[in-house]
Amino acid sequence: MTTTNAATSDIVSKLWNLCHLLRDDGVTYHEYVSELTYLLFLKMMEETDQEDCLVLFKAPKKGAPKEQINGSRWSDLMDANASDRLSLYKQLLQEYSRYGHGTVQEIYANTSTVITKPSTLSTLVEEIDKLAWYSVHREDLGDLYEGLLARNANEKKSGAGQYFTPRVLIDSIVAVMKPTLDDVIQDPAAGTAGFLIAANHFLRHQNDFKALTDAQQLRYKHGTFYGMELVQDAHRLALMNMLLHGVEGGVQFGDTLGEQGTRLPAATLILSNPPFGTKKGGGLPSRSDFIYPTTNKQLCFLQHIYQGLKPGGRAAVVLPDNVLFDSNVGTEIRRDLMDKCNLHTVLRLPTGIFYAQGVKTNVLFFTRGLSDKGSTEEVWVYDLRANVPQFGKRTQLTRKYFADFEAAFGTDPSAGRDSLNKRMETGETGRFRKFSRQWISERGENLDITWLKDDSAAANAVHSEPTELAREAMVELEGALEDLRGILAELGEDMEEFEA
Structure with a gap:
């Protein structure tokens, strides 16, 4: 330090x-x-x-x-x-x-x-x-402020950090996505602007800002970072955080899953950890441009993200396991995603890295294709969940745990064909494996892919806190409930009487 x-x-x-x-x-x-x-x-x-x-x-x-x-x-x-x-x-x-x-x-x-x-x-x-x-140092005052936000998120009594994204995970994602000064960077679920601030850090360390013209400086300050946040207190913190880091505005107060979300400009890079769960009240989003309406917020955010990318634009988004295997509208959304984007990498994250310990999450990395069909030919899955420590107060999640993944990912943030050809297939015993688009299609577009025997799984199940097991069960049940809502909607049933 x-x-x-x-x-x-x-x-x-x-x-x-x-x-x-x-x-x-x-x-x-x-x-x-x-x-x-x-x-x-x-x-x-x-x-x-x-x-x-x-x-x-x-x-x-x-x-x-x-x-x-x-x-x-x-x-x-x-x-x-x-x-x-x-x-x-x-x-x-x-x-x-x-x-x-x-x-x-x-x-x-x-x-x-x-x-x-x-x-x-x-x-x-x-x-x-x-x-x-x-x-x-004055340039570190924004980091000081961000440290206070992280301290609050880690304070269990506050409950404020239920799904606070660990800074080391954000930094690893930003490192492989390699923001550039030409990018328009967006987070549609900005929170306190952690992803946007990390991208700002990366850019300031990779570029000589003193050499930029006044026009370039102005464009960077006002035209590089965009986002939206639904909770006013979080939106307030995001604006403060960004201003203290030398970036002004950009994050709007509003609902990305409503018509306000259509106001966000098309992006060349989207980084996000959308909120988990279903839309409040169980209702459908009010966005009129979603091809596949659903009460599942993560699936709605996923649609916003891949629809909001410019051709060739890239994205990294944190999503829970149920998005990978949802068998109702989720199947259609995953198929649409892989048609319109090259879903080149799925990173299976360790459990216990969020405040809600039982939640199992992944990072999906994809690049918007130049056409809307057949953009994904293969998906690489990196399993960073099996046989890793149970993270918590005793074992802190640090950047070193992502080092091998970053090296395996490669140096091309868009994961073009040349980059994918250089990736090393580690087979049945390794953490990085390739799966063909045809194979994924044959299993119902299910991306919940595992192959490593997790020797720690049984021990973790025995020693897990009841609250953690309950949270994990709730996530699984939400996926099942979403399927039932879809069936009822298809049958024309009035959802209000079931929600009452």
């Missing part, structure tokens, strides 16, 4: 420990992160010399010149009397929501504080200001 990383981790720990102050004021873990980010964002804007974004103006009367609103910066909170800080803070939240410029107004939309004691807010402000910000 570098010195900078050590300093960053130290500040993250100190920030997290401040939650004890808020707990005394009756603030929950989930509320704590939101509350802290409102304040932390103001402080970080000061540290990164971006406070010009926080200047507020209002026009008292129509046609009258705008007047600047004073008292809108971190220093104003620090200069205020301790007893007055809470009222000033409440006023700031309202004014940013009403008069903030662009992204800042979006960040503070509909915000309010749950802090009730002036002394709590005052102490929190003073403790944040005392932290050794000078020990962290």
